[in-house]
Amino acid sequence: MEAVLEQVAPKDEAELAAFVTDSRAAGRRLRIEGGGTRLPSGAVAADTRLTTRDMAGIVTYEPGELTLIARVGTPVEEIEATLAAEGQALAFEPMDHRVLLGTNGTPTIGGMVAANVSGPRRVQAGACRDHLLGVRFVDGQGRIIKNGGRVMKNVTGLDLGKLLAGSFGTFGVLTEVALKTLPMGETQQTLAFPGVSVRQAVEIFSTALGTPFEVSGAAFHDGTAWLRVEGLAKQVGYRRTRLTALFGSRPIDLLDEAESRRLWRALRYVQHFAGTPDPVWRILVKPTDAPAVVAALLEMGGQASLDWGGGLIWYGGPADPSALRRAAHPGHAFLVRGPADAPIFPPEPRAVSDLSNALRRTFDPAGIFNPGLMGA
Amino acid sequence: MSTIVMPEPDAAILVRKDEIVAALSAALPGDAVISDPDETKAYECDALTAYRCPPLAVVLPRTTEEVAAAMRICHEMGVKVVPRGAGTSLAGGALPTADSVILATLRLRDVLEIDTANRFIRVQSGVTNLSVSAELEPEGFFYAPDPSSQLACTIAGNIAMNSGGAHCLKYGVTTNNLMGVRMVLATGEIVELGGPVLGMPGLDLLGLICGSEGQLAIVTEATLRILPRPQGARPMLIGFDSAEVAGECVARIIRSGLLPVAIEYMDDVCLRAVEDFAKAGYPDCTAVLIVEVEGSEEEIADQVARIKAIADQLNPVEFRISRNADESLAIWKGRKSAFGAMGRIGDYLCLDGTVPVSKLPYTLKRIGELSKEYGLEVANVFHAGDGNMHPLILFNANKPGDLERAEAFGAEILRVCVDVGGCLTGEHGVGIEKRDLMTSQYAPDDMAIQMEVKNTFDPGWLLNPAKVFPLDSSRPYRDAAARGAA
Structure with a gap:
């Protein structure tokens, strides 16, 4: 069914606005995509695929202001390369979903914002939404709207960028995003703790993240826990020494810069679940709840890894969706790869879903943006 | 008189004052409702003191449930509500109208939970910003946003205005450090968003609430992200004879890959006032930068050397590195007393x-x-x-x-x-101060969608009236609300 959908790729904001206005009048339901690498194909009940990939290009990049503005179709890879040339990066380390999902296409900066995609450094640096300074988008009435701006401190009016980030296209079609960039650490190293349990791993994470040594990655898989330190060369050496002393009684292996970069790239892309047959879930929990949640999940089969100091569980396995969500409670479980019939998003309390649905009708009165996704 | 216009109070509400106060008093503990004009006068303004107006009444709840009870009554009786933290808004964000009830969060003062293993603190929203970090000090943690009013201002006000501070270059502003809220809607319904988890289950309503200036809901409890205290911090002072060169120095520091926790700027007018007032020993020049870096002794020395190398290329008239705690205080003293010094003039x-x-x-x-x-x-x-x-x-x-x-x-x-x-x-924040300038930043559709969001949360337009949105822009919504109520 997906294969026969007509695809529309507006060249600019005005063309997009006209198409949305027409779609509203015609009752045409739209599947909103950037590169189409992140959403399962059956997640949306649509008549037409609307891709933003032709609205591309970096508008401005000011390294001295830590600010980048790009049209949404710009490939994430292009942006990362541009920033890297100035020694900067998107601090939240966005994941490339192609590895885990086996999708084709080119991940775009718009898709990244729409899905609020954040990787391992989220535990220290915040999420994608924390680095979003401003947006331009077309709402469900075809209006072109701007919110926020290009400066780091801005409290002028309501912050609609936060609503758009993570709304998966249901509130509007993003056309341009302004992001805060940050200097990349000069170098990095990783401490590996082999032979630890999930409980021990979370204890290591809580201890390490409670120190001033600015741990920028805290993950666990297959019996090994990892802590990453980044920064200027002197800082990294100092922080590594202090952390090693702090966990003096435990065996610790040291990964050098190249090994460290390889490891965190693999963790960022959840490579360990690539090509496995089972559904994959992303589960947000209070870090100290992680051991109990993981134990309950593993009783249902499968494997689990941790990121964000235990605050993020990646689970690949056959667990029944309802049983899994019960085990995750009060955490939130998102289906990232798996059976088309299971809901992707976790349920919300009625008062919250009422508000969310009312807001969605405000932005998209005719319900033409990604129908079926995010509860409505 | 000043130039910012507030709407005429609703005469139909003013005549019902006794009835409204009686309803609030019946639902809340005896000392929680103030209606004596001598006492409500204390709430007639915030830190934008040029604008004053005593409210109809003041409500001082101690719990979320009491806030909800008060909100329900105001909702049913069609009474406007002005939320107020400590009243330190410089934008008139807590300015009352004669026909509104002030809902103050001052008595919501409890620290509910400190969890260092999961790195959060949960508080009632009336606690002051500084007291949150004070609570955390024995644990070796702190709460990062540090607005200069932090001794007095409350977390409720910080969330309403998405407050920043001097250290947000590195740590972000309130919205980057807020993990969850318990809040009361205009109808009196209690809603919880987020919590000690790094993400929302669906839409990021938390990000919408933060910085919404009391237009959407009243926050009564907050879960805040906490951070380990840095080992040490050291400020340095760099003086320049040109504003342009000082600005260039800022850009070069940032481009170099360093991320100082603060880069503050003072010009010559400010420097002279501060010198007369605080005797901070600042150089007599066109512009002074205060740059602060954090870390261990070794890390600090490394960063200071890098910044000195950058500054030296620009021929500063002075480069002063603090050598001890007293000198650090001296460097910050002038900056922190700047507003006071100007006030003396x-x-x-x-x-x-x-x-x-x-x-x-x-x-x-x-x-x-x-x-x-x-x-x-x-x-x-x-x-x-x-x-x-x-x-x-x-x-x-x-x-x-x-x-x-x-x-x-x-x-x-x-x-x-x-x-x-x-x-x-x-x-x-916008408050009343920048309300009428909003249209210079936002086009009509940009404004319309914000007001539609406001309308979705508060269709009666009862929450924090006449703030944020220009009165001309919001009139159709307010008129519709008034027709709905009639």
């Missing part, structure tokens, strides 16, 4: 526009030109690393027309900020 308006860092020199030049045109002196003291400016316009409140002239001058500066790609307010 006369009345002032404190602006809050943000500009892209590369536009700082141009903006400073324009402010200087406008200062001559308006015949009013202006001092500049601000967070340079993120471009958040605080021009202080000096005027004489006793001189007829001076406040109006200062306001017009301020409006013009803010328009310059918007024109160079910045915004009207970086951390103080």
Whole structure:
């Protein structure tokens, strides 16, 4: 069914606005995509695929202001390369979903914002939404709207960028995003703790993240826990020494810069679940709840890894969706790869879903943006 | 009189004052409702003192449930509600109207939970900003946003205004450090968003609430992200004879890959006032930067050396590194007393526009030109690393027309900020002060969708009336709400 959908790729904001206005009048339901690498194909009940990939290009990049503005179709890879040339990066380390999902296409900066995609450094640096300074988008009435701006401190009016980030296209079609960039650490190293349990791993994470040594990655898989330190060369050496002393009684292996970069790239892309047959879930929990949640999940089969100091569980396995969500409670479980019939998003309390649905009708009165996704 | 217009109070509400106070008193503990005009006078203004209006009544709840009860009554009786933290808003965000009830969070003072293993603190929203970090000090943690009013201002107000502070270059502002809230809607319904988890189950309503200036809901509890205290911090002072060169120094530091926790800027007008007032020993020059770095001794020394190398290329008139705690205090003393020092000279308006860092020199030049045109002196003291400016316009409140002239001058500066790609307010909020300038930053559709969001949360337009949205822009919604209530 997906294969026969007509695809529309507006060249600019005005063309997009006209198409949305027409779609509203015609009752045409739209599947909103950037590169189409992140959403399962059956997640949306649509008549037409609307891709933003032709609205591309970096508008401005000011390294001295830590600010980048790009049209949404710009490939994430292009942006990362541009920033890297100035020694900067998107601090939240966005994941490339192609590895885990086996999708084709080119991940775009718009898709990244729409899905609020954040990787391992989220535990220290915040999420994608924390680095979003401003947006331009077309709402469900075809209006072109701007919110926020290009400066780091801005409290002028309501912050609609936060609503758009993570709304998966249901509130509007993003056309341009302004992001805060940050200097990349000069170098990095990783401490590996082999032979630890999930409980021990979370204890290591809580201890390490409670120190001033600015741990920028805290993950666990297959019996090994990892802590990453980044920064200027002197800082990294100092922080590594202090952390090693702090966990003096435990065996610790040291990964050098190249090994460290390889490891965190693999963790960022959840490579360990690539090509496995089972559904994959992303589960947000209070870090100290992680051991109990993981134990309950593993009783249902499968494997689990941790990121964000235990605050993020990646689970690949056959667990029944309802049983899994019960085990995750009060955490939130998102289906990232798996059976088309299971809901992707976790349920919300009625008062919250009422508000969310009312807001969605405000932005998209005719319900033409990604129908079926995010509860409505 | 001043130039910002507030709507005429609703006569139908004013005549029902006794009935409204009786209903609130019946639902809340005896001392939680204030209606005596002598006592409500204490709530007639916030830190934007040029604007005053005693409210109909004041409610001081101790629990979320009491807030909900008060909100339900106001909702049913069609009474407007003005939320108030400590009343330190510089933008008139807590200014009452004669027909509104002030709902103050001052008695919501409990610390509910400290969890260092999961790195959060949960508090009632009336606790002060500084007391949150004080609670955390024995645990070796702190709460990062540090607005300069932090001794008095509450977490409720910080969330309403998305407050920043001097250290947000590294740590972000309130919205980056807020994990969850318990809040009360206009109807009195209690809603919880987020919690000690790094993400929302669906839409990021939390991000929408933060900075919404009391337009959408009243926050009664907050879960805040906490951070381990750094091992040490060291400020340095760099003096320049040119604003442009000082601005260039800021850009070069940032481009070098360093991320200082703070880069503050003071101009010559401010430096002279501060020197007279605080005797901080600042150099007599055109611009001073205070740059602070954090870490261990070794890490600090490394960062200081890198910053010195950058500054030296620009021929500073002075580069002073703090050698001990006393010298650190001395370097910060002048900056922290800047507003007080200016206040001693006369009345002032404190602006809050943000500009892209590369536009700082141009903006400073324009402010200087406008200062001559308006015949009013202006001092500049601000967070340079993120471009958040605080021009202080000096005027004489006793001189007829001076406040109006200062306001017009301020409006013009803010328009310059918007024109160079910045915004009207970086951390103080819109309130009433920048309300009528919103249309210079936002086109009609940009405004419309914000008001539609407001309308979705508060269809009666009862929450924090006449703030944020220009009255002309919001009139259709307010008229519809009034027709709905009638």
